[in-house]
Structure formats: C-alpha cells, structure tokens
Amino acid sequence: MRCEVVAIGTELLLGQIVDTNSSWIGEQLALAGVDCLHQVKVGDNLDRIVAALRQALERADAVICCGGLGPTQDDLTRYAIAEVMGVDLLLDDELADRIATMFSSRGREMPANNYRQAELPEGAWAMAQQPGTAAGLVCPVGDKVIYAVPGVPAEMRPMVLGTVLVDLRHRAGEDAAVIRSRTIRTWGWAESKLAEVLDPYMEELDRTGRATVAFLASGWEGIKVRVTVKATTAEQADAVLDTEVPAVAALIGDPVFSTRDEPMEQVVLDQLAAAGLSVAVAESLTGGLVAARLTGRPGASAVMRGGVVSYASDVKFDLLEVPVGPVVTEATAAAMAEGVAQRLGADVGLATTGVAGPDELEGVAPGTVCLAVWLDGTAEAFTVRLPGDRDQVRQFAVISVLDLLRRRLARR
Amino acid sequence: MRCEVVAIGTELLLGQIVDTNSSWIGEQLALAGVDCLHQVKVGDNLDRIVAALRQALERADAVICCGGLGPTQDDLTRYAIAEVMGVDLLLDDELADRIATMFSSRGREMPANNYRQAELPEGAWAMAQQPGTAAGLVCPVGDKVIYAVPGVPAEMRPMVLGTVLVDLRHRAGEDAAVIRSRTIRTWGWAESKLAEVLDPYMEELDRTGRATVAFLASGWEGIKVRVTVKATTAEQADAVLDTEVPAVAALIGDPVFSTRDEPMEQVVLDQLAAAGLSVAVAESLTGGLVAARLTGRPGASAVMRGGVVSYASDVKFDLLEVPVGPVVTEATAAAMAEGVAQRLGADVGLATTGVAGPDELEGVAPGTVCLAVWLDGTAEAFTVRLPGDRDQVRQFAVISVLDLLRRRLARR
Numbered sequence: 104m105r106c107e108v109v110a111i112g113t114e115l116l117l118g119q120i121v122d123t124n125s126s127w128i129g130e131q132l133a134l135a136g137v138d139c140l141h142q143v144k145v146g147d148n149l150d151r152i153v154a155a156l157r158q159a160l161e162r163a164d165a166v167i168c169c170g171g172l173g174p175t176q177d178d179l180t181r182y183a184i185a186e187v188m189g190v191d192l193l194l195d196d197e198l199a200d201r202i203a204t205m206f207s208s209r210g211r212e213m214p215a216n217n218y219r220q221a222e223l224p225e226g227a228w229a230m231a232q233q234p235g236t237a238a239g240l241v242c243p244v245g246d247k248v249i250y251a252v253p254g255v256p257a258e259m260r261p262m263v264l265g266t267v268l269v270d271l272r273h274r275a276g277e278d279a280a281v282i283r284s285r286t287i288r289t290w291g292w293a294e295s296k297l298a299e300v301l302d303p304y305m306e307e308l309d310r311t312g313r314a315t316v317a318f319l320a321s322g323w324e325g326i327k328v329r330v331t332v333k334a335t336t337a338e339q340a341d342a343v344l345d346t347e348v349p350a351v352a353a354l355i356g357d358p359v360f361s362t363r364d365e366p367m368e369q370v371v372l373d374q375l376a377a378a379g380l381s382v383a384v385a386e387s388l389t390g391g392l393v394a395a396r397l398t399g400r401p402g403a404s405a406v407m408r409g410g411v412v413s414y415a416s417d418v419k420f421d422l423l424e425v426p427v428g429p430v431v432t433e434a435t436a437a438a439m440a441e442g443v444a445q446r447l448g449a450d451v452g453l454a455t456t457g458v459a460g461p462d463e464l465e466g467v468a469p470g471t472v473c474l475a476v477w478l479d480g481t482a483e484a485f486t487v488r489l490p491g492d493r494d495q496v497r498q499f500a501v502i503s504v505l506d507l508l509r510r511r512l513a514r515r
Numbered sequence: 516m517r518c519e520v521v522a523i524g525t526e527l528l529l530g531q532i533v534d535t536n537s538s539w540i541g542e543q544l545a546l547a548g549v550d551c552l553h554q555v556k557v558g559d560n561l562d563r564i565v566a567a568l569r570q571a572l573e574r575a576d577a578v579i580c581c582g583g584l585g586p587t588q589d590d591l592t593r594y595a596i597a598e599v600m601g602v603d604l605l606l607d608d609e610l611a612d613r614i615a616t617m618f619s620s621r622g623r624e625m626p627a628n629n630y631r632q633a634e635l636p637e638g639a640w641a642m643a644q645q646p647g648t649a650a651g652l653v654c655p656v657g658d659k660v661i662y663a664v665p666g667v668p669a670e671m672r673p674m675v676l677g678t679v680l681v682d683l684r685h686r687a688g689e690d691a692a693v694i695r696s697r698t699i700r701t702w703g704w705a706e707s708k709l710a711e712v713l714d715p716y717m718e719e720l721d722r723t724g725r726a727t728v729a730f731l732a733s734g735w736e737g738i739k740v741r742v743t744v745k746a747t748t749a750e751q752a753d754a755v756l757d758t759e760v761p762a763v764a765a766l767i768g769d770p771v772f773s774t775r776d777e778p779m780e781q782v783v784l785d786q787l788a789a790a791g792l793s794v795a796v797a798e799s800l801t802g803g804l805v806a807a808r809l810t811g812r813p814g815a816s817a818v819m820r821g822g823v824v825s826y827a828s829d830v831k832f833d834l835l836e837v838p839v840g841p842v843v844t845e846a847t848a849a850a851m852a853e854g855v856a857q858r859l860g861a862d863v864g865l866a867t868t869g870v871a872g873p874d875e876l877e878g879v880a881p882g883t884v885c886l887a888v889w890l891d892g893t894a895e896a897f898t899v900r901l902p903g904d905r906d907q908v909r910q911f912a913v914i915s916v917l918d919l920l921r922r923r924l925a926r927r
Binding site for chain 1: 525526527528529530531532533534535537538539540541542543545551552553554555556557558559560563567585586587588589617620621622623626627628629646647667669729731741796798800801802803804805806807809810811813815816819820821822823824825826827829830834858859860872873874905906909
C-alpha cells in the first residue's frame, strides 16, 4: 500500500510556515506500515494542484492532501479534487447545518463565504471528526482515493488518526506490513566511521531483507543509527528488533550512549541518580548551555545543584578559585570543575573553557575546547578541536563534556 | 526565472526530521524574486531521485537539491545527478585534498569512504563555500542547472547565499522583479492584537498594492511582523520599505524591540554596551538559558560578566544571599538579581525563578514565573503566567526577563 502526501499552500513554498504536517503524516504512515515515497508542496493554484494530485494518484494507491479547505478565495482544494474526479461540487445540507451550528454556538453569524466549506465533490463524503469549520473529505477515484484534510494541525490530526489510517488499513486488507524502528544514539565517531564499521553487517541485512540501518547526524544530539524492520505483525517486528538492535550496538561499542533514543543529558542524569551523586557545572564558552540542557529534563532537581557561568576571566579566578593565568588550558578546566563542585556542594563538577569564535583568544584558534570532569577527588581534563561556527562549537562542547562524564561514570 | 527544490532523504518522508531546509530556501528564493512553484521530498532511492530531478528540470530553469551528499552508502545525490547529466563521476584531486586537509587539521585520519565526497559529475564544479566535508555542486544540464547542497543547515546556507542565489541572479539577467522584506520583532502582544491594531493600515496597503504585511509567531524569538515589497529594482523596493517599516513600527509602539530582525539578546547587549553597563544573571527555572542566549552572540564578553544557575534552593541562599524562605516569589527574584550582580561585580542583575512544570512547586502552579532586574541600586520584580509545556515556559521566561531589561534601560 502506497500513499503520497500533497501539502497545499503558497505560504509553504515561500517559507512563511514550515510544513510540519507532512512530516507528522509521514511518521503516522510509516508506523502504520504504509509506504510514502513522495511528498510534494504546491501553491494555491488550481492547475498545479490538479497536476500534483493526478501525478500522486498515478504513483500511489492513496493521496492525502493537506490544506486549502478554508472559506476564502485561495482555498482551492475541493475544486481541484472535483476536477480530478471529473464531477461537480454539490452543497451538502447536513454539513452546512453542522457548520452553521458551530457559528451559532459561539454566538456568531455564519459568513456567506463559509457555505463553500459545505460543498463536496459528487461521490465524496465528510469525515466524522471535525474540530473546526473545515470538514475532512474522503474522495474515491476509481479504486484509489484522495483524502483532503485541513492545514491546521489540531484539526488535521484527529482526521488522519480517526479516518484516514483506519480507511487505509481497511483498503490494505489483512496482510498489511508493519514498520517499526528503534534508534541508537552515538557520540565520538564520524558518520563515515560508523558506516565503515557497520558495512559488512548492513550488506548482510540487505541480502536477507531482515532489517535496514540508516544514519542521521543530529548535531549535539549525536549521530543516530536507526534500525528499521518490516513485518506482518507488530510482535514479529519487535522480536527482530530485540535481536538486531543489541547486535548493532555491540558492533559500535563504546560510542553508543543510548539504545532507546534518549538524549545524552538524560543518560548522565540517570547514571548520576543511580550512583547517588549530585552535579554542578562551570561554564565559560558554553555560557550556560550545559546547565540548561541538564535542567531541561523533568526531575533534574534530584541531582542537579546548579552552576556558574564564569564568562569574564576574573569570575573564574574569584568565584571558582582558578589560579590566575591563561584560561584556555586543561589545568584551568580542571580547576573550574573542582571549584564549582566545592562551591556548590556537589559530588561531581563539570567544566568547559575554550574558544567559540569567530575570533581567536589568547592566541588559541576557534574550536579549541578544554573539558574537565571532577569526581572522587580527581579531575580529568581533555582538549578537543571542534568543527563549525560559534554555535556548533558551543553545542559540540556541551555533548562532549557530558560524554566525558558518561564514560567516567561507566568506568567507576 | 523558476527554481524548484528537491529535498532528499528517507528520514524526511518518515518524519524523523522536519524539512526546514526547503522552507528556508523557499524564503531566500522569494526574497530574490525567483518563483518557486513546487517543492518535493523524495527518499534515498536512485531511480526516484533521478525521476524527481528530471521532472523538476522540465518545469523549471533551475533545481536546488538538498541532502544526500554525505560519505555513506545511502548518499546518492551525486550519482543521480550524473545520470541526469548523462556523464560519469570523476575524482577531483583538489577537492580530495581539501577534504583530507579538514580531517588532518582536526588530527584525524580521513576514512576511505570520504573519497566519495570528492567525486564530481563530469562538467560540474564544487562551490567555493565549504564549511564541512560535503562540497556543494553546480551541475549544468543544457541551458538549465542543478545545484546540490548538503542537508546540514549550517553547511547548506552559506552555499545558497554565496553561490546559488548569485548564479541565479546572473542567469536571470537584468529585468527580474525584486521582492524585498524587512522584519519587525515584537514582544508583549498576541498575534490577534497585532492584527487588530494594524488592520486598517493593512487594508490600505492591500488597496494600493504598496506592500504586504504578514505575522509569524516565533516562540521565544517574539512575534515577527514582516513587511514585503515587490518592485522593479532593489532601490525602489528599499525606498518603499524605508517609509512603510517605520510607519508599521510606530502603529505597534512599545512592543517593537527591533525593526532590523535582531533577536532580543542582541538588542539588550547593544543597549548595555551603549550605556557602559555590565550584566550578570541568576537563573532558577531557566537553568542557564538566559546566560546561554546572551553569550551566544559574538562580542557578548564586552558586557557579560557571567551568571549563577541556582537550581537547588540552598545555592540561592548560600551563594546569592537570598533570604531563606519560599523561592517562587518576587522578593526572591529581586534578591537573586541583586545577589548575582554584587557577587559577580556587575552593574545589572537579572533573575528568573518559577515553576516550569510538569509538577507544581511549593503549591505554585506550572507557568508561574517571577522575574527581576536590578539596576542603579533598585530591583524591579514582576510575576507572569506563561502558557505551554516545560520547554515553552522556560523559553518564554527567557525573552520575558530580557524584555524587562530592555524596557528598564529604555526608560533610564
């Protein structure tokens, strides 16, 4: 079963809004085992909408078109579908009543424009779910189908979940495949290194059709390795994943920080909680980002004491008791980590100092970052060279120092 | 001049990442006066990428394809373009050197896989801008062109701005219509309030065709008001904007914090620098986000001393000398702001304390936030009720406390 998505609206092409609807629909289709091979954005132009729908219907069994169901002149979806179906639009009295009631229940009169929203292509029907004035439409075209849903996410979602997916499952019959994915998160290897290590295994998976593996570099979320399985039932898919995910994780080894798609900060918060340790953070170039990530998780207060952003050098010297001297050194990072742990009464201290750029500092090049973890009376400090612009250097420094803590706690 | 966008990546169709690149590219094309009538997403499949590129080339003069330029097996863009061009791939020695140098400068060896990234379709050339290992490609196809750019936004954007738009303008010749926009940033009013206030003005603009005004709610970036003008030359467009932007800003008044699309933190950093004042931040529920936003701007070190993340209550009492007691109060926020300014030797202190959720704290409901600014020996504190989940409450608290400082400095 194949289903394409056509998102309608000139504002999408102009970048005035990001098309999150197609992404969400794509995810729902994947979870339901429906293949979605193309997604298209087209503006508010009748001919182009008709052409996009026709092409999508040629390539797939079903099309979900999203947007253009409002009451204004530039809402053309219903007219385009009628043209594709080769039928006229008819006023649906029941639907007109439903919309008029929505207006009157809010104490407002229904503008004449909204009668357009009660017009249906002959042979189509309105979906039961209707949170707003725009009705979702089910429009059979031969043995295929076009579903039209509004572009407002809160109106679209219940229609897709309640009507579209149910109807697609019904059309697919009994032997619909289920697609399930799990995501392994890694930090420390480039994507190409991951690919090289997994290459023989991926070739074998390819040959047997047991599963597929894909990589996704996600900035300071790490590089994600997604294992996807297609099976007849959810139970079968889960059983294959229960074997394949640990196998892939074992091949990668130490860079794996989660086999359950958890962010790095959640992993270290869980490690700290399990070990009964509290943490404090001293930040220079990251300027609060490490603390912000840790405190972004509900329940962080169980282990997080707080932090010091020692952006000016003398704040490092005065508040963290770092010896006066150059600040982008491993010795400074180590002293910051110890200083913040002692100052805030934490068991663990983390520290970042370095050059985010664009300019160099103390003769040190942008991208040079010193990181430290202080724990059990000992600080360990490292220097890394991070790629990218100011923002990327800061973000990579955050995940790097958290990863340092993860490895240190794992060894403990 | 017409240009289509083809976004490549199975993860886009599966909804694992939202395709923000196409939106951004669409915006740049609109600003450059280039029509973009279709945007397409296609998975990592050679035949389908080839078909998508061919169709896009039929409909338009130029195609920007985004993604699939990495070093792994599922990066197929360069192969698809070579097929469309009807040529072979050739190893470009200069490009191979460039990539190898990137690895060696980070003290790493280049994996064999990355040599793929130095292969170019015969007749294509690499773009000058290359922040990462993936080169952008300019690929002539008859009198049309395919541009290939990587999917990582920080790598893609300089290539589009530095090569693609320049080349498109060159191809379009002299008589292209120019579309120019400027963005006014606001904080404090809902979108509906902005629309109400600007309604008569927008109707007049509509009638005269002088300009258009659009709203875009952008979370903790504020609500953006975009004024767009279409003209024959850039000079004509700029002249209209020079009149209309101040007129729109004057109608809105105090909620306008920038008429040049600057983020709030840049505005307050500039105010502080102009007044010769330094700043320090004490954060509880925002957990480092205020400091991280301020230090995210190059040049922040001129005014930013640093901050204290006082997540645990006793860090507030001990380090910031806040009187012991309930912590979600205006008095606590005021004491935090004064405490951090004095502790870090800053002229201005900012503070946030509150309940991010999901649970209540000290019997106070999630979304309740106390904010304070300390300056010239006096603290001003306010309580706000912010909507949304934990993440949104934290982000709105950040822009709210910065806005408090902006208004205080403006009154000074």
